[in-house]
Amino acid sequence: MNNQKQGTNLLYALIAQAKTYNDTIIMGRGDPDFDTPPHIVAAAKQAMIEHHAEYVPVEGLLSLRQAIADRVKRVNNIDVDPDTEVVVTNGGQEALMLMILAVIGPGDEIIVPEPNYNTYHDALKFARGVKVSVPSNADTNFRTSPDDVRAAITPRTRALLLVSPNNPTAGVINRSDMQALIQIAEEHDLFIIADDIYDLFIYDDFEHVSPASLPGGKARTLTLNALSKSFSMTGWRMGWIVGPADLMARVKALKAAITGGTSIISQYAGLAALTGPQDDVQRMASAYKERRRLVLDALDDMGMHYGVPQGGQFVYIDISFTGMDSAELAQKILADQHVLVYPGAAFDRERGQYVRMTFLQPEDKLREGLERMRVAMKNIMAAQ
Amino acid sequence: MSHTKNNILAQHATNRDLSIAAPPLTTRTSSDFASDEIFVPLDERIISGTAEALESGQTHYVDVPGIAPLRAAVADYLREATQATTQAANVVITAGIQESRFLTIQMIGENFDRLAMPSVVHPGVRRALGVRPMPVEMLAADAPSGYLTPVSEIQRALAAGARFFYLESPARLTGASYSELDTSAIADLAAQYEATIIWDQGLAPWAASAPSLAAYAAEGAQIITIGEAFPGMGLSSWFIAYIASPQTLIPAMQSQKQIMAICTSTASQYGALEASRLFSEKQSAYAHQLQHKQSALRDLLAQQNIEVLPGDSATVLAFRADAAPHLSEDMANGADFGAPGVWRVTVSFSSTSEAILNSVSGKGLAS
Numbered sequence: 019m020n021n022q023k024q025g026t027n028l029l030y031a032l033i034a035q036a037k038t039y040n041d042t043i044i045m046g047r048g049d050p051d052f053d054t055p056p057h058i059v060a061a062a063k064q065a066m067i068e069h070h071a072e073y074v075p076v077e078g079l080l081s082l083r084q085a086i087a088d089r090v091k092r093v094n095n096i097d098v099d100p101d102t103e104v105v106v107t108n109g110g111q112e113a114l115m116l117m118i119l120a121v122i123g124p125g126d127e128i129i130v131p132e133p134n135y136n137t138y139h140d141a142l143k144f145a146r147g148v149k150v151s152v153p154s155n156a157d158t159n160f161r162t163s164p165d166d167v168r169a170a171i172t173p174r175t176r177a178l179l180l181v182s183p184n185n186p187t188a189g190v191i192n193r194s195d196m197q198a199l200i201q202i203a204e205e206h207d208l209f210i211i212a213d214d215i216y217d218l219f220i221y222d223d224f225e226h227v228s229p230a231s232l233p234g235g236k237a238r239t240l241t242l243n244a245l246s247k248s249f250s251m252t253g254w255r256m257g258w259i260v261g262p263a264d265l266m267a268r269v270k271a272l273k274a275a276i277t278g279g280t281s282i283i284s285q286y287a288g289l290a291a292l293t294g295p296q297d298d299v300q301r302m303a304s305a306y307k308e309r310r311r312l313v314l315d316a317l318d319d320m321g322m323h324y325g326v327p328q329g330g331q332f333v334y335i336d337i338s339f340t341g342m343d344s345a346e347l348a349q350k351i352l353a354d355q356h357v358l359v360y361p362g363a364a365f366d367r368e369r370g371q372y373v374r375m376t377f378l379q380p381e382d383k384l385r386e387g388l389e390r391m392r393v394a395m396k397n398i399m400a401a402q
Numbered sequence: 403m404s405h406t407k408n409n410i411l412a413q414h415a416t417n418r419d420l421s422i423a424a425p426p427l428t429t430r431t432s433s434d435f436a437s438d439e440i441f442v443p444l445d446e447r448i449i450s451g452t453a454e455a456l457e458s459g460q461t462h463y464v465d466v467p468g469i470a471p472l473r474a475a476v477a478d479y480l481r482e483a484t485q486a487t488t489q490a491a492n493v494v495i496t497a498g499i500q501e502s503r504f505l506t507i508q509m510i511g512e513n514f515d516r517l518a519m520p521s522v523v524h525p526g527v528r529r530a531l532g533v534r535p536m537p538v539e540m541l542a543a544d545a546p547s548g549y550l551t552p553v554s555e556i557q558r559a560l561a562a563g564a565r566f567f568y569l570e571s572p573a574r575l576t577g578a579s580y581s582e583l584d585t586s587a588i589a590d591l592a593a594q595y596e597a598t599i600i601w602d603q604g605l606a607p608w609a610a611s612a613p614s615l616a617a618y619a620a621e622g623a624q625i626i627t628i629g630e631a632f633p634g635m636g637l638s639s640w641f642i643a644y645i646a647s648p649q650t651l652i653p654a655m656q657s658q659k660q661i662m663a664i665c666t667s668t669a670s671q672y673g674a675l676e677a678s679r680l681f682s683e684k685q686s687a688y689a690h691q692l693q694h695k696q697s698a699l700r701d702l703l704a705q706q707n708i709e710v711l712p713g714d715s716a717t718v719l720a721f722r723a724d725a726a727p728h729l730s731e732d733m734a735n736g737a738d739f740g741a742p743g744v745w746r747v748t749v750s751f752s753s754t755s756e757a758i759l760n761s762v763s764g765k766g767l768a769s
Contacts, residue, residue, distance in 0.1 A: 265410075284669060
């Protein structure tokens with residue numbers, strides 16, 4: 019594989035290679051193995067019968083926006099007006115793009131704790147914005163240091179990206195750090211772009227804190243979320259942004275220009291997810307908790323160093339001891355044992371000595387994947 | 403309000419393209435005269451086929467350019483209906499026609515210094531440009547032609563250096579289409595000047611004759627066609643459309659699609675796949691009915707001494723009414739397309755000529 023391929027293209031190349039094997043175990047991609055709960059599928063079918071041609075406002079159905087407002091109040095302690103402070107999106111990915119375009123113009127800087135989800139970089143590139151990295155590492159469980167953020171601010175800084183739990187590191191920003199980061203944003207008049215997509219997946223004694231829920235946060239924060247991870251609805255493309263009305267008017271105009279609307283069927287499915295039974299979310303969260311333990315135990319057995327996942331659905335593993343870059347190692351593991359893990363180079367181009375492994379496989383498959391990973395690492399190290 | 407926020411909002415306020423008004427993308431009522439789409443009941447087979455796919459677990463991410471059978475179905479349709487040489491690998495499935503506009507204009511546009519487009523065009527084009535502005539060269543387009551830019555004007559722009567074009571045929575405002583002769587001439591010019599043309603053919607299934615530029619594409623030219631996927635099958639609120647492009651241009655659009663959506667909703671894709679199986683059975687009959695209705699309406703408006711503009715797409719009809727503020731609630735406003743004083747009525751199955759006439763003439767004057 020061409021080691022110069024980075025970011026999204028690097029992942030494409032690995033996924034394409036993985037598809038050439040008929041027994042690949044995918045332990046990199048962020049797509050839950052669970053199917054969408056049946057009551058949501060049933061609601062979608064009912065929507066096809068009753069609402070298939072219903073008018074779709076750019077910002078989404080009011081009933082869904084109300085359900086979103088109720089959800090962010092209940093889970094995130096954010097008060098929003100469903101009329102003016104909620105926009106429904108084609109998944110978290112469109113939300114991400116819209117938030118960047120809403121607050122970042124050509125030459126504007128945004129502070130990005132690294133490593134981070136690769137498409138933030140791509141969205142920034144599209145907006146012709148400038149990413150200013152604030153690195154973190156496994157030794158501190160990938161903590162975003164407020165002091166490091168403060169030191170990175172320049173006169174061109176316009177925004178601060180806060181992804182908690184972080185993808186790919188699974189680090190969670192604690193309450194005092196979050197408050198300190200908001201204070202920095204206030205002092206320097208910065209927007210906050212908050213990605214809460216993994217907010218229901220928190221482990222041990224950690225807590226999720228939305229910046230918009232804290233004093234000083236709401237007026238300057240756009241918060242995204244989606245149903246992909248929590249309800250296993252990746253294929254439905256159902257997400258949202260909440261934020262202050264003046265910024266949300268800009269988000270809505272951008273949404274009108276990029277896609278114009280969100281499928282009526284997905285919106286009714288989303289409404290059923292948010293207002294229906296929540297048992298499946300709990301069931302999946304419990305499964306991820308057990309799988310996390312399984313994965314961490316196996317990594318400990320292999321002597322691997324990683325940041326302890328405080329949230330999310332993955333673990334970020336330090337592979338610097340191999341002496342290889344992450345793309346090379348991911349390719350070797352894939353070729354040797356047909357296990358796909360995502361190379362850290364896809365998330366952090368400067369510091370790629372990590373690979374991301376997800377918990378999103380059934381337990382038996384996860385065990386097999388971990389065993390294959392153990393064999394692959396043994397083979398790779400023996401060949402050196 | 404903070405200084406940073408003030409600046410951002412001020413920038414937004416000056417971006418007229420981003421805030422331009424546009425007709426509703428989906429219908430508000432079963433006889434909406436303004437929307438870009440028409441109301442059509444959904445066939446039970448689309449419901450059952452889509453539900454079956456979802457119930458069998460098609461609820462996960464799928465390939466960025468779309469599920470393979472739908473890409474193949476769109477390619478098959480385009481080959482059969484337009485005589486283009488489109489293969490599945492040339493097709494990207496999008497979350498609606500606006501995403502098709504956005505991806506083509508923004509991503510292919512990165513290779514060019516400006517976009518040449520008719521002065522009268524769907525406002526969604528201007529919106530897509532407004533996200534990340536690029537220089538625009540306006541091409542003349544006048545009412546007698548249904549706001550199609552004359553071939554001579556395209557030739558003039560090419561000679562002056564324009565290499566990237568956005569053209570509609572049928573025009574979204576009037577339904578006017580380029581003839582085979584004109585389409586062939588545009589294709590020849592595109593090849594001669596090695597130009598790249600985005601060709602919005604979304605209304606073509608509703609026209610008696612609307613040749614696709616892709617059918618005439620010659621070596622040297624890059625022709626990209628866009629349109630709604632299987633229109634008239636009741637999927638307008640499902641947001642599903644296509645881009646058909648030379649393969650060399652696909653990676654940039656696919657990469658951007660990944661960044662902004664990952665993929666198009668699987669429910670919409672499986673719905674469109676079912677629609678593809680019904681399209682040949684149902685759509686031509688629908689088009690025939692609407693053409694008849696549109697023709698009758700055209701005659702009625704003419705009897706009222708209302709100037710009707712040329713156009714043969716069955717779902718739209720444009721007319722001139724210079725001072726008619728009462729129309730703004732019911733009809734698509736030509737001013738949003740760049741043609742003040744012109745209005746567009748959407749002709750659908752449930753809209754009667756009487757209701758349209760009443761609306762045109764101010765609630766009752768023409769009855």
